[in-house]
Amino acid sequence: MRYWQRAMIFCARHGGLTAAVHGSSFMTRFSRQFVAAEDCRGAVERMVQLRAEGRRGSLFYLGEYVESAQEVEATVQALLAGIPLLASSGLDVHVSVDPTQIGSMLSWELCRENAQRLAEAIRDSVQDAAPSASFGWPDASRDRQEVSRSMLMLDMEDSSVTQPTLDLYHALHDASLPVAVTVQSYLHRTTDDLAALVAKGAAVRLVKGAFAEPASRAHVRRADVDDAYRLHMTMLFSSAARETGVYPVLGTHDERMMRFGASLAQVGGWASDGWEVEMLLGVRPAVQQRLVRQGTALRLYCPFGQSWWPYSVRRIGENPRNALFVLRSIAGV
Incomplete structure (x- = not known):
């Protein structure tokens, strides 16, 4: 593999x-x-269609490992243009971004500045659209029904950037900005990372991990990766996670893991809108339809742009x- x-x-x-x-x-x-589309407007239109079918979306601009300052700014501008379109369309202002898209290969300070620009734009767009809206981050006492799902989701790339990406999340969270972070369950370090995120009441997208990491850093056997994913789901759906206000996002196409997560949520008394499954646009549409019919909150990762290959x-x-x-x-x- x-x-x-x-x-x-x-x-x-x-x-x-x-x-x-x-x-x-x-x-x-x-x-x-x-x-979803080549341009931002087309992507938002596609997300409106998906929402009518019971599926939420996360907007993502195509491009990764960007080493040009001009391309970094173009990425930020493309997402800044999409944020008000999402808000005016009545959608969650949910945006995913790779740190290497917004400047981390040039400097992490530039990346932090750009991530802050995006998170502030998300916050402001939702407040403009609905002044009473509350993000709930990091207020653990919020009513789950009132939590806005509008946020900047930090994607996680290879293990060389795991720690600075987590540092970026914590900096934005501590500034009371609407931010979430992705963690990869196959990394050996993830149990400790996730414990810190649970203590902070984070919104966490849990994925298995798709990079070819060495055995010294990650589980490489499929059974071990699956076991790690189950362990980390258990942490996300723990009573401690509920108390701190964690919002679990299961980023998976594995139905076994979806069922396990759903059983944890049911046993733990989690509300149906207190967690979600996230899948890629275009992958396993029959499974997506089944989740919607079952009443599972489903979000699709919706990329736009021309760098699709x-x-x-x-x-x-x-x-x-x-x-x-x-x-x-x-x-x-």
């Missing part, structure tokens, strides 16, 4: 291959499986079965 992941990461970061694929009219059908091929890298799904969709079968 790690060799497959490495191969897909190589394809995602290969400039010549990316340029060739983006120039193929046939391969644009490939992008439609995972990408690196993103899409990384989705295949996460699970080889995604490749078969996409090929069948392109063939129309």
